[in-house]
Amino acid sequence: MDQRWQYVVGDLAASVSAGALASWIAWLVVVPGWSMWLAMFGMMMLGMVLGTLLFFFASGLLGAHEAMIPMMFNGMIAGMVVGMSAAMMPIALRDALAMGVGSATGGLVFVWIVNAILRGPVRPDPRDREGA
Amino acid sequence: MADAVTRAKWDRMAPRFDSMASKGAERRWAPAKRELFARMDGRILFLALGTGLDIPHFPAGRTITAIDISPRMVELAAPRIAAYDGTIDAQVMDVHDLPHPPGSFDQVFTSCTFCSVPDPVAGLKALHRVLRPGGELFMFEHTGSRFTPFRQMMDMMTALTRRIGPEMNRPTVDNVRAAGFRVRAVENVFLDVVKTIHAIRPT
Numbered sequence: 548m549d550q551r552w553q554y555v556v557g558d559l560a561a562s563v564s565a566g567a568l569a570s571w572i573a574w575l576v577v578v579p580g581w582s583m584w585l586a587m588f589g590m591m592m593l594g595m596v597l598g599t600l601l602f603f604f605a606s607g608l609l610g611a612h613e614a615m616i617p618m619m620f621n622g623m624i625a626g627m628v629v630g631m632s633a634a635m636m637p638i639a640l641r642d643a644l645a646m647g648v649g650s651a652t653g654g655l656v657f658v659w660i661v662n663a664i665l666r667g668p669v670r671p672d673p674r675d676r677e678g679a
Numbered sequence: 680m681a682d683a684v685t686r687a688k689w690d691r692m693a694p695r696f697d698s699m700a701s702k703g704a705e706r707r708w709a710p711a712k713r714e715l716f717a718r719m720d721g722r723i724l725f726l727a728l729g730t731g732l733d734i735p736h737f738p739a740g741r742t743i744t745a746i747d748i749s750p751r752m753v754e755l756a757a758p759r760i761a762a763y764d765g766t767i768d769a770q771v772m773d774v775h776d777l778p779h780p781p782g783s784f785d786q787v788f789t790s791c792t793f794c795s796v797p798d799p800v801a802g803l804k805a806l807h808r809v810l811r812p813g814g815e816l817f818m819f820e821h822t823g824s825r826f827t828p829f830r831q832m833m834d835m836m837t838a839l840t841r842r843i844g845p846e847m848n849r850p851t852v853d854n855v856r857a858a859g860f861r862v863r864a865v866e867n868v869f870l871d872v873v874k875t876i877h878a879i880r881p882t
Contacts (some may be wrong), residue, residue: 549869554707595832607698610707612821613869618831661826662870669865669874674856 549613558617561605562655563648564623565618568601569594570647573626574640577633584633587627595619617658621651630636682748683771685797689749692844696730696752705732708819709875711868712736712790715819716876719743724809727792728752728769731759739764744784746772774802782811789818793854794845803858810880816860818876823848825871831870852876 549555575592598618605614625647632638632646686725692699700809713736718740728747734756737743742765747753747807750771774796787806796802806816824830833847840847852865852874860878867874 549707595835599836606704607702611702611704612872613707615836616829616832616870616872619708620828623828623832659871665867665871666869667867669867669871672865673863675862678784 552555554609554613557605557609558614559652559655561601561609561614562617562621562651564605565594565598565601565622566649566651566654567644569597569622569626569651570643571640572597573629573647574633574638574643577630579634579636581630583634588632590630590633591623592627593623594622594628596622597626598622609656617655620658621654624654625651659676682775682797685795686748686750686773688844689747689795690751693730693749693751693755696755697732703874708868708873709736711873711875712819713869715786715817718815718817719786719788722783724779724784724806725827726774726787727795728756728788728877729790731756733790734759734767736761737763737765746771746774748773748776756758765838774805777805777809779809781794781808782814783809785811786815786817789816790818791820791845793818793820793851794822794847794849799851799854800848800857803854803860807859807880812880812882814880815863816855816880818851818855818878819868819874820851820876821845821847821873822851823872829870829872 572593577586577590598621599615602615602618605618628650629643629647633643719738722744723741725743725745726747728745729752745767748771753769753771756769760769775798787810793802804869810816810835823833830858837847852862855876855878857860861881862876862878864877867872869870
């Protein structure tokens with residue numbers, strides 16, 4: 548993760564916002580009885596689109612890919628979780644938002660962990676050895 | 680002959696470019712860019728100049744040939760060129776049509792360039808030609824990701840972004856190899872998407 552505090556706080560706020568928006572819309576759209584597959588894939592796509600739209604507002608503060616990828620990803624995850632839950636049983640808005648925010652926070656932690664693993668020097672490719 | 684479609688696209692983008700690119704991305708990428716550009720030495724070619732957002736990250740006292748395909752971008756870069764403590768010779772030029780003789784430069788630097796060059800391998804081959812044998816290519820670029828779901832998200836974004844500017848899913852490191860360079864080092868700045876690449880033209 549980026550260790551500059553403004554980006555830690557900013558990335559968290561951006562992902563939580565994407566998760567909250569995606570979960571609210573999924574809660575509005577999906578009702579019990581929806582096909583689970585439709586709820587899952589439909590709300591994943593919708594969540595990703597909503598995350599992308601929010602990114603355009605956040606990019607001026609938080610940057611390009613560092614903001615875009617987590618916001619798309621966490622909008623997708625939150626939409627999927629709430630969409631599937633709402634397809635199974637009626638849920639309160641407060642619970643839907645809690646699920647969305649919680650899953651987006653978990654998604655951001657996942658992105659931070661993957662970034663911590665990938666960030667830095669990449670192992671040399673055998674094609675780049677002298678004489679290869 | 681310069682690619683008129685690409686030139687017109689970036690000319691249209693030029694007046695809005697700073698507000699789109701400078702505030703967030705440039706601040707966030709500044710440390711990585713400063714570290715990369717600190718290696719500038721000798722006869723340097725820089726692309727793409729854009730509105731000169733990268734110039735404040737250049738080390739002082741260098742003599743740099745900087746090119747961009749868009750005349751409007753180069754025009755808007757003038758104040759940043761004037762403020763640079765060194766020499767920047769800014770020229771409107773398409774990377775596919777570099778007029779410089781072979782081996783004209785010791786180093787080439789690129790900054791978020793090969794997401795937008797229409798034929799990236801041909802563009803990189805042009806850079807290979809103008810570098811001296813043993814010359815160095817340094818790139819700050821964003822590429823596609825090898826990892827699902829990031830790869831799929833970048834593919835979907837590309838369908839949208841290629842209409843207005845960059846593509847988000849290019850295999851730039853492979854393109855560098857395909858152009859005849861030997862990759863010395865790749866360093867990921869964010870995930871495996873934003874990265875610096877150091878390659879050499881083999882002797």
